[in-house]
Amino acid sequence: MDSSVSTAIDIDHLQVSYGSQQVLHGVNLSVASGEFIAILGSSGCGKTTLLRTIAGFQKAAGGAIRLFGRDVVNTPPEKRGMAMMFQSYALWPHMTVLGNVGYGLRLRGVPKDEIRARVANVLRMLNLSGLEGRKVTNLSGGQRQRVALGRALAIEPEILLLDEPLSNLDAKVRIQLRSEIKALQNRLGFTAIHVTHDREEAMTMADRIVVMDAGRIAQMGTPKEVYDQPNSPFVASFMGAENTIELDIRPSGSGVEVKADSGNPVSYSGSVPVGAVTAYFRDDVASLDDPRARIDGSIVLPGTITQRTYPGGHYRYVVAIGDRHFTVTDDRYHELDHAVGLRLPLESLHLFPTDHTKGGIHA
Structure with a gap:
């Protein structure tokens, strides 16, 4: 060669x-x-x-x-x-x-x-x-x-x-x-x-x-x-980020405020699109938390466990949030119908303007 x-x-x-x-x-x-x-x-x-x-x-x-x-x-x-x-x-x-x-x-x-x-x-x-x-x-x-x-x-x-x-x-x-x-x-x-x-x-x-x-x-x-x-x-x-949720992101102070349909609004200082945003994420970035938790840099969506399986090494749960269902892995055992919070770290979400013809990037 x-x-x-x-x-x-x-x-x-x-x-x-x-x-x-x-x-x-x-x-x-x-x-x-x-x-x-x-x-x-x-x-x-x-x-x-x-x-x-x-x-x-x-x-x-x-x-x-x-x-x-x-x-x-x-x-x-x-x-x-x-x-x-x-x-x-x-x-x-x-x-x-x-x-x-x-x-x-x-x-x-x-x-x-x-x-x-x-x-x-x-x-x-x-x-x-x-x-x-x-x-x-x-x-x-x-x-x-x-x-x-x-x-x-x-x-x-x-x-x-x-x-x-x-x-x-x-x-x-x-x-x-x-x-x-x-x-x-x-x-x-x-x-x-x-x-x-x-x-x-x-x-x-x-x-x-x-x-x-x-x-x-x-x-x-x-x-x-x-x-x-x-x-x-x-x-x-x-590339596997097939889960989606809709967010609304607005400038607030030195950063932005992130709101979902459910859960508390979250302040965030990262660089993200503003306006109506669709967040794409893989199962492995989600985790289970208290539905009332307020965690810096993460949105927490209240939901209910509807399914539980044990594939080995961890549990796999299906969490219902409204009419949507998300799969989450967790080391801990939780009862069915248990109220949980689906925790999503904002830095692990792939965010794109829902209307791709509009919206800027908040730096």
Whole structure:
């Protein structure tokens, strides 16, 4: 890999259409050499189309794709110097492990002895040594996916594209392979773009996350940035902050006063939108308190416990506030129908003006 080129992939105003329907609307993305990017989004957001267009399997309608400075938007897939892992494994069922992992090398005219040596090295890295002669149809799902990864790595690609390669595996194997792929990427130094709809997978594997929505990039940043500082209601909800409450925030003295439909108003000195605001939050930021409590920096909403379960290590409660229900975890045991306060720290809420065309930020 040419270490003098710091940008491995530069996508410039990329557009893709299926017939008259535009699928990608001018996507811009720059990926550093050796970086691991996860493209995260729900079905139909354009993430797989973006990956296939980078690979060359889908034709671009406009824009540029530069790989290490070379525009490849009209270059066929086999001349782009990258490898791809598919969700379906895409292995040759009639071939052995050796045949599958060495397939790309054979196409490139690599001598048989060198193929065998390189495949043996790859299989050692993937804990598949000794399975060279086994048919892939006689392997477990996790082993097949390792073979698919081995086939991609055997050609020593500068760029590896991963199209939801772990979604068909059971949870334990999926977690194990996440760790193995990331460790190999760190060790070998290739650039990776991984498409997934699994938030945890993206968070644990990627250096940066790209959240896509309706053919556009909604937000990109480190996992912590996107998780802790979503830039829109869509990203907040997609990253797990699916609970919402309406607040009214007004300037008061040197700060603001925050009011909910129920509970006492709270003074706050942080930087927040003013006016009618929708607060998005994850279950884990809520806690249980006295319904009459007044706590600096938190709103406390009076409610009633309607459900209690014990998944292990803590209790999980459902708290009814009016006609809304919120899930809360708590270490303490509480009786059903017990009056409680749903405590929400304001600094942990993602606040967006309910009417996005109005409202400023109170500094």
